[in-house]
Amino acid sequence: MNRGGTKMTKRQLTLxxxxxxxxxxxxxxxxxxxxxxxxQKAVANPGFLHRGxxxxxxxxxxxxxxxxxxxxxxxxxDPCEQVYAMAIEELAGLEVPPRAQYLRTMAxxxxxxxxxxxxxxxxxxxxxxxxxxxxxxxxxxxxIDLFDMITGAxxxxxxxxxxxxxxxxxxxxxxxxxxxxxxxxDSLRDYDAVFFDNRVFRRRVDGVGVLxxxxxxxxxxxxxxxxxxxxxxxxxxEEPYAAYAEMDFExxxxxxxxSYARAMVIRKEMEQSVFIVRQVLDKMPAGSAWRxxxxxxxWNIPAGETYVRMESARGELGVxxxxxxxxxxxxxxxxxxxYPHGILVLEKLLQGMNIADVxxxxxxxxxxxxxxxx
Amino acid sequence: MANVIxxxxxxxxxxxxxxxxxxxxxIKKALKDPHKWxxxxxxWVTYFCTGCGIIEIxxxxxxxxxxxxxxxxxxxxxxxxxxxxxxxxVSVKTLRAIIITYEQMPDPKYLVAFGSCPIDGGLYYTSYxxxxxxxxxxxxxxxxxxxxxxxxxxxxxxxxxxxxxxxEMVDGYKRYRKNIDYYRKNQERVLGREFIESxxxxxxxET
Amino acid sequence: xxxxxxxxxIEQRYESxxxxxxxxxxxxxxxxxxxxxxxIAFMKxxxxxxxxxxxCVDWIKEGKFELVYHLAxxxxxxxxxxxxxxDRANPTYQSMIPxxxxxxxxxxxxxxxxxxxxxxxxxxxxxxxxNWQEIPPMRKDFDTKEYxxxxxxxx
Numbered sequence: 001m002n003r004g005g006t007k008m009t010k011r012q013l014t015l016x017x018x019x020x021x022x023x024x025x026x027x028x029x030x031x032x033x034x035x036x037x038x039x040q041k042a043v044a045n046p047g048f049l050h051r052g053x054x055x056x057x058x059x060x061x062x063x064x065x066x067x068x069x070x071x072x073x074x075x076x077x078d079p080c081e082q083v084y085a086m087a088i089e090e091l092a093g094l095e096v097p098p099r100a101q102y103l104r105t106m107a108x109x110x111x112x113x114x115x116x117x118x119x120x121x122x123x124x125x126x127x128x129x130x131x132x133x134x135x136x137x138x139x140x141x142x143x144i145d146l147f148d149m150i151t152g153a154x155x156x157x158x159x160x161x162x163x164x165x166x167x168x169x170x171x172x173x174x175x176x177x178x179x180x181x182x183x184x185x186d187s188l189r190d191y192d193a194v195f196f197d198n199r200v201f202r203r204r205v206d207g208v209g210v211l212x213x214x215x216x217x218x219x220x221x222x223x224x225x226x227x228x229x230x231x232x233x234x235x236x237x238e239e240p241y242a243a244y245a246e247m248d249f250e251x252x253x254x255x256x257x258x259s260y261a262r263a264m265v266i267r268k269e270m271e272q273s274v275f276i277v278r279q280v281l282d283k284m285p286a287g288s289a290w291r292x293x294x295x296x297x298x299w300n301i302p303a304g305e306t307y308v309r310m311e312s313a314r315g316e317l318g319v320x321x322x323x324x325x326x327x328x329x330x331x332x333x334x335x336x337x338x339y340p341h342g343i344l345v346l347e348k349l350l351q352g353m354n355i356a357d358v359x360x361x362x363x364x365x366x367x368x369x370x371x372x373x374x
Numbered sequence: 375m376a377n378v379i380x381x382x383x384x385x386x387x388x389x390x391x392x393x394x395x396x397x398x399x400x401i402k403k404a405l406k407d408p409h410k411w412x413x414x415x416x417x418w419v420t421y422f423c424t425g426c427g428i429i430e431i432x433x434x435x436x437x438x439x440x441x442x443x444x445x446x447x448x449x450x451x452x453x454x455x456x457x458x459x460x461x462x463x464v465s466v467k468t469l470r471a472i473i474i475t476y477e478q479m480p481d482p483k484y485l486v487a488f489g490s491c492p493i494d495g496g497l498y499y500t501s502y503x504x505x506x507x508x509x510x511x512x513x514x515x516x517x518x519x520x521x522x523x524x525x526x527x528x529x530x531x532x533x534x535x536x537x538x539x540x541x542e543m544v545d546g547y548k549r550y551r552k553n554i555d556y557y558r559k560n561q562e563r564v565l566g567r568e569f570i571e572s573x574x575x576x577x578x579x580e581t
Numbered sequence: 582x583x584x585x586x587x588x589x590x591i592e593q594r595y596e597s598x599x600x601x602x603x604x605x606x607x608x609x610x611x612x613x614x615x616x617x618x619x620x621i622a623f624m625k626x627x628x629x630x631x632x633x634x635x636x637c638v639d640w641i642k643e644g645k646f647e648l649v650y651h652l653a654x655x656x657x658x659x660x661x662x663x664x665x666x667x668d669r670a671n672p673t674y675q676s677m678i679p680x681x682x683x684x685x686x687x688x689x690x691x692x693x694x695x696x697x698x699x700x701x702x703x704x705x706x707x708x709x710x711x712n713w714q715e716i717p718p719m720r721k722d723f724d725t726k727e728y729x730x731x732x733x734x735x736x
Contacts, residue, residue, distance in 0.1 A: 021450075022421050024423065025423060027468060046708070047707075048471070050710065055502065055723075071426060074426040134436045137436035144433070153522075155430065220633070238658035239606055305609070309633075316633065318651075320651065331638045340686070499735065502715075564712075
């Protein structure tokens, strides 16, 4: 409204969302140019978590590289170990015993569940549902307890390694796991009642951040974000690894490509993961958990190259490994799912959006900042 | 942790049973120095996810481990916080951000380094983008070792910090002002002169 | 097998390429840099619509950088590794942005980490590093441990 002849002009401001921001999960920064409450331009600014993994790995032997790789993505650490092990097994021609494949499947699904529950904490907090955050985090901690039981560590497990897994499951583990899974299934009903079916949540996410299938394909989007646009693609079905070929599970897909679709894909994946872990416990074959590789102090891997991939909680995770016949890693390049999501897709979706939805978009796309930077 | 809460007496009123947690000596102690008492039991942490250690912070601040019973809760802005937890390794870009954040926090403030990476570089000591010794760039009041430290370790650290506050042993913020040249020299070496010159000088308020 | 059909299709079109099928769902193609762009355009038409990763390997002994493009099909999940070598002393190559829009970020990172110039990429701005004064860090002649000792002190 004009007041006595003065003209109201709009002013563009530059705001920094992060790295220190209550809505930022992970150390990431977005430079926003806003006019009023609308974002005109967003520039993603990664690099706060860059440790130079690919360079540090080149100084390591294949055995020494093993504690490094789980730290590439702190929220979902086991997939990075899995692709590392798969790459070395392919280059060196190692066979993995069937029991180890089942244990790997179980560890990977537990990691997926803990990543999804962490997402639920962050997402619910972002939209104002703090209670769900508390529930989800506490629920996740029971899975972390199970990891503690089999691997000895809460966060960085270093469990999946070339040749199998580091140790077999202890007695009493299967019962505790069944109890935790039953608890999660009960809780999922509560989450639905309070969060996913909530009118306020629906108003906040319906139609927000729409990514069409054609755009998703153009930007190299994989994982849950692609499945939310209607395309059913999952590396576990396309190129089964570990024991997934023997598992019976569905790949949840939604249409629409908005935040609601992405949230529901994650919600349904949690159910499927519970289903897969139950099958693993039922069908687990007997045998050893590890096939011993050659002398770990001097393990020359034949020269060659390979690309291995798997489905992490966020999408297609892969590693391109090049070996030169010595015992040191020549090149290991990680393909991480958050790379296209966190930079170009985020910048595109944020244009024209309200400031209140910046943190929302970051979490809706399930962007993991440590992955992007490595 | 056994020293944290002292149940002095229980009482029963109908079918309600209660606990008395402070006795006269405690109350006298608190009234003698209410400033320390208030500060200890309301350590508000600046919410900044600096490194991989951040993965243990959500469990600590939520229902299962519940840091709020220690008075510790996350705070959105550094201006309203008095504890800065550097969770994990510090890359060069992050160092820039944490220097600005630390200087935005009002005195008295405490900085606790969480994990083995701020101590000596940890697993990333050969990295070209992570610093190795945090206390050369910012004043550290306490260290929590581990990769990753467990939530129990964080609570033990908080209780130790209380004892240090009682004994007036945490003067990191005073050391920073006194030795600002030393810190600035190290910061400039890593971050460049242009950035250091762009930081506004810390305002000193005499207490 | 579809992988064999792809191999034959490429070998027919491009003479100086080397195609191998190491296992199911993998095709590795190596060819000179001048034919790479047209090969990738051809493969995109054949169904390789997903650009998974662009990376670079430093073959310092041979004085070459090897640019590696990872493409995949959505229909049957076949993953192709397409490689070419460029000169290490003066590394420059054309950008893949006309074919794949999100090649921009991968090329940006390779530019920062290896020093390769991508002609046609308007956004070769600093990406992960800040205040970086040395040679691009992923090159084999950059010693990360020595740099860390010098800059950040090991004790």
